[in-house]
Amino acid sequence: xxxxxxxxxxxxxxxxxxxxxxxxxxxxxxxxxxxxxxxxxxxxxxxxxxxxxxxxxxxxxxxxxxxxxxxxxxxxxxxxxxxxxxxxxxxxxxxxxxxxxxxxxxxxxxxxxxxxxxxxxxxxxxxxxxxxxxxxxxxxxxxxxxxxxxxxxxxxxxxxxxxxxxxxxxxxxxxxxxxxxxxxxxxxxxxxxxxxxxxxxxxxxxxxxxxxxxxxxxxxxxxxxxxxxxxxxxxxxxxxxxxxxxxxxxxxxxxxxxxxxxxxxxxxxxxxxxxxxxxxxxxxxxxxxxxxxxxxxxxxxxxxxxxxxxxxxxxxxxxxxxxxxxxxxxxxxxxxxxxxxxxxxxxxxxxxxxxxxxxxxxxxxxxxxxxxxxxxxxxxxxxxxxxxxxxxxxxxxxxxxxxxxxxxxxxxxxxxxxxxxxxxxxxxxxxxxxxxxxxxxxxxxxxxxxxxxxxxxxxxxxxxxxxxxxxxxxxxxxxxxxxxxxxxxxxxxxxxxxxxxxxxxxxx
Amino acid sequence: xxxxxxxxxxxxxxxxxxxxxxxxxxxxxxxxxxxxxxxxxxxxxxxxxxxxxxxxxxxxxxxxxxxxxxxxxxxxxxxxxxxxxxxxxxxxxxxxxxxxxxxxxxxxxxxxxxxxxxxxxxxxxxxxxxxxxxxxxxxxxxxxxxxxxxxxxxxxxxxxxxxxxxxxxxxxxxxxxxxxxxxxxxxxxxxxxxxxxxxxxxxxxxxxxxxxxxxxxxxxxxxxxxxxxxxxxxxxxxxxxxxxxxxxxxxxxxxxxxxxxxxxxxxxxxxxxxxxxxxxxxxxxxxxxxxxxxxxxxxxxxxxxxxxxxxxxxxxxxxxxxxxxxxxxxxxxxxxxxxxxxxxxxxxxxxxxxxxxxxxxxxxxxxxxxxxxxxxxxxxxxxxxxxxxxxxxxxxxxxxxxxxxxxxxxxxx
Numbered sequence: 001x002x003x004x005x006x007x008x009x010x011x012x013x014x015x016x017x018x019x020x021x022x023x024x025x026x027x028x029x030x031x032x033x034x035x036x037x038x039x040x041x042x043x044x045x046x047x048x049x050x051x052x053x054x055x056x057x058x059x060x061x062x063x064x065x066x067x068x069x070x071x072x073x074x075x076x077x078x079x080x081x082x083x084x085x086x087x088x089x090x091x092x093x094x095x096x097x098x099x100x101x102x103x104x105x106x107x108x109x110x111x112x113x114x115x116x117x118x119x120x121x122x123x124x125x126x127x128x129x130x131x132x133x134x135x136x137x138x139x140x141x142x143x144x145x146x147x148x149x150x151x152x153x154x155x156x157x158x159x160x161x162x163x164x165x166x167x168x169x170x171x172x173x174x175x176x177x178x179x180x181x182x183x184x185x186x187x188x189x190x191x192x193x194x195x196x197x198x199x200x201x202x203x204x205x206x207x208x209x210x211x212x213x214x215x216x217x218x219x220x221x222x223x224x225x226x227x228x229x230x231x232x233x234x235x236x237x238x239x240x241x242x243x244x245x246x247x248x249x250x251x252x253x254x255x256x257x258x259x260x261x262x263x264x265x266x267x268x269x270x271x272x273x274x275x276x277x278x279x280x281x282x283x284x285x286x287x288x289x290x291x292x293x294x295x296x297x298x299x300x301x302x303x304x305x306x307x308x309x310x311x312x313x314x315x316x317x318x319x320x321x322x323x324x325x326x327x328x329x330x331x332x333x334x335x336x337x338x339x340x341x342x343x344x345x346x347x348x349x350x351x352x353x354x355x356x357x358x359x360x361x362x363x364x365x366x367x368x369x370x371x372x373x374x375x376x377x378x379x380x381x382x383x384x385x386x387x388x389x390x391x392x393x394x395x396x397x398x399x400x401x402x403x404x405x406x407x408x409x410x411x412x413x414x415x416x417x418x419x420x421x422x423x424x425x426x427x428x429x430x431x432x433x434x435x436x437x438x439x440x441x442x443x444x445x446x447x448x449x450x451x452x453x454x455x456x457x458x459x460x461x462x463x464x465x466x467x468x469x470x471x472x473x474x475x476x477x478x479x480x481x482x483x484x485x486x487x488x489x490x491x492x493x494x495x496x497x498x499x500x501x502x503x504x505x506x507x508x
Numbered sequence: 509x510x511x512x513x514x515x516x517x518x519x520x521x522x523x524x525x526x527x528x529x530x531x532x533x534x535x536x537x538x539x540x541x542x543x544x545x546x547x548x549x550x551x552x553x554x555x556x557x558x559x560x561x562x563x564x565x566x567x568x569x570x571x572x573x574x575x576x577x578x579x580x581x582x583x584x585x586x587x588x589x590x591x592x593x594x595x596x597x598x599x600x601x602x603x604x605x606x607x608x609x610x611x612x613x614x615x616x617x618x619x620x621x622x623x624x625x626x627x628x629x630x631x632x633x634x635x636x637x638x639x640x641x642x643x644x645x646x647x648x649x650x651x652x653x654x655x656x657x658x659x660x661x662x663x664x665x666x667x668x669x670x671x672x673x674x675x676x677x678x679x680x681x682x683x684x685x686x687x688x689x690x691x692x693x694x695x696x697x698x699x700x701x702x703x704x705x706x707x708x709x710x711x712x713x714x715x716x717x718x719x720x721x722x723x724x725x726x727x728x729x730x731x732x733x734x735x736x737x738x739x740x741x742x743x744x745x746x747x748x749x750x751x752x753x754x755x756x757x758x759x760x761x762x763x764x765x766x767x768x769x770x771x772x773x774x775x776x777x778x779x780x781x782x783x784x785x786x787x788x789x790x791x792x793x794x795x796x797x798x799x800x801x802x803x804x805x806x807x808x809x810x811x812x813x814x815x816x817x818x819x820x821x822x823x824x825x826x827x828x829x830x831x832x833x834x835x836x837x838x839x840x841x842x843x844x845x846x847x848x849x850x851x852x853x854x855x856x857x858x859x860x861x862x863x864x865x866x867x868x869x870x871x872x873x874x875x876x877x878x879x880x881x882x883x884x885x886x887x888x889x890x891x892x893x894x895x896x897x898x899x900x901x902x903x904x905x906x907x908x909x910x911x912x913x914x915x916x917x918x919x920x921x
Contacts, residue, residue: 111785111786111837169629171629172627172629172630173627173629212643244643247644248643248644251644252644257644387719387720416673417672419673419674421673426629427633427637427643427645427646427676428643428644429644429646435719436681437681439719439720440723441664441683441723441726441727441730442674442686442687442727444712444723444724444727445695445727445730445731448704448705449696452695452696452704453696479711479715479716480714481710481711481713481714481715482711482714482715485707485710485711488707489703489707490703494704494707497704498704498707501708501711502708502711503712503715503720503721503724504715504717506720507720
């Protein structure tokens with residue numbers, strides 16, 4: 001399905017005029033391999049063979065600056081890697097036409113057949129249903145391939161970060177047909193942009209409108225509207241105010257829990273968003289404002305008055321208010337520092353990142369620059385302070401051994417085994433980014449098994465092209481026992497397995 | 509450039525936050541002899557039709573609402589199995605009838621969520637977090653139980669789901685294990701598999717990283733513990749005959765883990781296929797077939813566990829019930845209230861708990877569904893309090909005013 005010649009991906013050095021020498025820390029100037037591996041473990045999904053040399057050649061500061069400007073980093077090989085994935089470039093409308101509607105049609109037909117056939121046999125999922133599942137499979141393959149091969153590593157790390165921050169679970173009904181466009185058009189363009197833009201993009205995305213039910217939310221005082229789509233039990237839903245989105249918007253997307261807002265604020269926010277809904281949801285339609293569902297009255301959110309009659313702009317005003325709240329700056333700064341520095345990020349760093357968020361009107365690139373050029377980022381305390389999530393573990397392992405991935409599906413399946421199925425995190429909180437969520441007996445056993453499977457070349461479509469030594473993978477920083485244990489292994493594949501499954505490789 | 513001391517400190521911090529100690533071997537002896545309470549939670553995913561499971565044959569409205577798929581009154585052909593003169597089991601639940609007769613099986617009817625959602629996705633989420641209407645709850649209620657009762661004796665097998673992924677109900681900061689096949693838990697064999705296991709064990713045993721060192725030890729002890737029980741040779745007791753279905757095999761493995769004395773306290777299994785929108789059938793058909801598998805598997809588990817049932821409760825649940833009226837496809841659409849079963853030696857069984865709201869149109873929820881008269885959290889709460897012995901389960905059910913007066917009364921107080 002995906003065939004192309006193996007080639008070496010150069011770490012492209014783009015033209016750089018902006019690396020500020022003054023910003024360089026002493027540590028970055030005299031970077032040892034351990035520091036470079038640390039940087040590649042945070043800004044990227046870990047080093048590939050040769051990456052450490054490339055970063056050493058240009059210096060850490062310049063590498064950081066490049067990665068903060070993904071548009072300046074050439075990524076010539078990526079499109080070939082993704083070329084077999086038919087749906088990843090499609091709009092939701094095209095996906096609905098190609099995948100969802102034929103499946104609905106087939107389901108109707110099966111029902112009709114079942115009605116005629118009185119044996120009571122349960123209808124079996126047909127090929128169209130499997131094809132429909134292919135949308136999320138291809139999206140997952142895309143995510144894994146980009147994480148392994150893209151030269152714009154920080155962009156991939158942040159796409160993962162922001163998708164998780166604005167999480168939508170593919171398993172909720174037709175959400176699986178919406179996530180391709182959601183990630184590509186809603187999340188990806190804004191990962192280093194203005195937070196306010198990202199916030200509005202998610203607020204108006206069909207995926208989020210559907211996942212957190214805002215598309216159903218209506219002024220309870222207007223006459224009941226009945227939906228013309230969906231199953232009968234959904235059709236009969238009485239329309240009224242739905243607070244789900246309003247609550248999660250404040251609790252998870254902006255202010256954070258315990259930020260001092262009240263239930264009254266939640267209700268007011270939900271009222272402001274009434275009428276923000278989806279046009280023709282079963283046909284991949286986009287955002288629309290339906291004035292008939294909208295509560296036209298005045299709203300007061302965190303003390304800010306939103307005058308009556310604002311219509312669609314009520315929701316936008318709410319987003320303005322929330323994006324400017326200091327609690328939002330703090331939440332985003334904390335989460336980014338947790339991702340890039342440690343589970344318990346240094347308060348002084350969070351303070352500076354939050355201040356930068358406020359002074360730049362929520363410019364994520366600048367907040368990221370503050371974090372990545374901070375002394376805390378390169379401090380000894382940060383080194384291997386993070387336990388890899390299963391996604392980070394799998395991708396970093398594939399990168400470490402220069403895996404040639406012709407089929408990403410086996411890796412996607414492994415992530416299910418490891419407890420982190422892609423695009424299938426049920427709660428809107430997203431996956432946790434701290435060690436406690438990922439270190440347990442079952443998970444460790446699964447990781448060691450994955451290391452054996454991958455290094456043993458037992459994943460169909462994934463071939464190992466390099467068998468680096470443990471010292472290369474871990475920049476020489478491994479315990480004497482680990483080194484001795486690996487040295488005793490009988491074959492090179494076993495040595496690699498014992499490296500990737502070692503405790504040292506579980507951290508970044 | 510990196511100080512080891514820093515790592516020790518960080519490792520120790522994370523270690524404390526996980527709340528378990530590595531003195532695993534010393535407590536296996538205790539686990540082997542202790543007879544602690546056990547809860548086995550079973551989730552019927554897809555919303556089982558409670559009205560076909562526990563049939564209100566005493567209601568004329570039931571037969572009016574379901575001209576094509578109602579279960580006939582007792583004594584007729586394929587009739588319901590009379591439980592109390594008003595309710596009857598679906599005839600294909602025959603395997604559970606002896607448990608009812610022995611008063612080891614109780615039913616809580618018209619039970620469910622205060623939230624009105626008819627989305628499988630959201631309703632399962634709410635049932636597993638036990639926070640209806642709140643989606644961002646970080647952990648499941650069974651995990652919060654595990655957190656509330658952190659214990660020195662805990663083994664890695666304290667909480668096990670016989671599923672490929674840990675269900676939401678068991679997700680959270682307390683350790684819990686998901687494994688679809690007990691016999692496959694371990695470092696995979698193949699070429700030099702055993703050698704790899706021993707090598708990994710050495711690496712983790714020597715790790716200065718406290719978190720990974722401690723958990724690594726736990727993992728290898730768990731593997732050895734399981735291997736010593738030789739799961740491939742398991743023989744069910746008391747003639748227990750598990751169906752060969754995935755659900756039957758999951759329950760068989762729960763019995764196996766229980767009797768291996770590996771410290772299993774909370775077990776979870778799920779079974780799907782209940783979303784019967786089309787051709788649901790009555791005493792025959794797709795739902796009946798599922799119910800037979802369901803009942804035979806549970807009956808086998810009860811038989812297999814034998815006198816351990818004195819310390820065990822089996823709880824069944826499903827995210828919501830189905831609409832009272834059958835639809836145009838001889839099936840049923842998503843509804844609201846449903847029936848749960850609670851089985852155990854100390855359960856006050858042989859009784860249908862919960863106020864029955866009736867099926868007349870004006871008694872229905874939103875004019876169409878069985879109304880909810882018992883909040884499912886009060887069933888969970890009573891089990892946590894009176895079976896598992898948590899004196900005040902309020903912290904396990906945030907946002908819900910837990911009061912013993914609202915418990916259904918499944919156990920002697």
